[in-house]
Amino acid sequence: MRILQSKSIANQVDEILLEKIRDGIYLPGSRMPSESELSDELGVSRATVRTALAKLAANGFILRKQGDGTYVNMHIHEVSAHLGNLWDLVQLIEGNGHTPSIQPLSIEQRPATEKEALALGLEVGDELINLRRLFFADQQAVSLADNFIPLSLLNEPLESIDGQLHIRDIFHKYFHQEIAFIITDIRSTVIGTEAHKFFGGESGRSILELHITFYGKNNLPLAFGINYFDDSALRLSLVQAWN
Amino acid sequence: MRILQSKSIANQVDEILLEKIRDGIYLPGSRMPSESELSDELGVSRATVRTALAKLAANGFILRKQGDGTYVNMHIHEVSAHLGNLWDLVQLIEGNGHTPSIQPLSIEQRPATEKEALALGLEVGDELINLRRLFFADQQAVSLADNFIPLSLLNEPLESIDGQLHIRDIFHKYFHQEIAFIITDIRSTVIGTEAHKFFGGESGRSILELHITFYGKNNLPLAFGINYFDDSALRLSLVQAWN
């Protein structure tokens, strides 16, 4: 296996192993090669192999038993989200076995309300960008996402923003900001008239409401988002490793 | 009879640093000592310090900036749950600033329905234990939790189970099983009559419904649980580090 320089060796090992799990070379429930064998086979140190295995274990792909071996988790296919991407609707839709697509509804500029200013550390009335998008699983609308970003972070004209991009890439490309961490508030709500127009179904039913705040490396909020999420159409199912 | 296993050095370092963050010795937003300084100060290798710092970073307590330093996250107080304990109601209630208590409602033995048998890998009609509990934040009921465990795993009389214990400890003490990983399904639902009796509030409102499956190291399900969760009384707010 050829090692390139761009990504870290540990991440490449991680990807190699994950691919072998996904391709069924390492079968669900079966024992994987030992750390020493992987170390020899891939030509890297055991510590590097362990870094990769630790990431796979944290995401629930493998189980490690001291004195025994490392086993492929049999239940990974029942999972649609992992710890690192609870907020990632595109991966969530793919994890449910559907084809994702994004329809930008509007990109507007307007002054912040009190609530928005508080969440973003702005003054009331400071200008912000409101990006409103609809996420589809195959042809079914499953999520309505509103994102609010301070206008002061943007260096380019508002019109140049491609509303189809991943929020991570929007930050990278147009705002030159990296996301350091995310705080998500998970709530339940009765479906509103607008969401009901998009999602359909019964009118009094309940849906999930995710409040997401994105923070940069400087500890300051980059953006705030509200996602309405039709949990009857899309399962939000995540795996957590114990310890 | 029980040997006290000393925790790993890395975990001890983790606890020391977390305590200093909680006690305000390392202030929110401020820069922590460098890895080398911590390594010297604590008398451990830099690799061990890094293991501890990695755990703190994964749980969102600190931010690490290459070429600069390690900073304490300013927003940890806004968070009620961390990635490792989304399912832990006791910690969740404490994270919201309330005092948790548990009221066992019933511990029964009965045959599994088709749905329960499927979730637990049993045959329909196999006996299981149904543990039903109510969780309080201060004096307010906030969660109704139903847990289903195969009777075959239990070596002791049903009556000996202490319904006030943490589910982790129940497994450890009465079933001699360790939890390896957990799959959680997060859904939204209109409050049912029974939950409404406990939680109060409007009758048509929505609450969160968490379906939790606990798995052991052997990759087989240990237990299945349904948690009804009053998200108007308790915030489910979690932090995720970005990679």
Add this chain to the structure above:
DNA sequence: AAGTGGTCTAGACCACGGC
């Protein structure tokens, strides 16, 4: 007893940011 994963060390070099 042999082999596995778990922990820890000491040292090296790199990439990046601030001064």
Add this chain to the structure above:
DNA sequence: CCGTGGTCTAGACCACTTG
């Protein structure tokens, strides 16, 4: 430039499970 965190190595010993 220097100090920071990021990566990787080689080796050692321990704790545990299995045959």
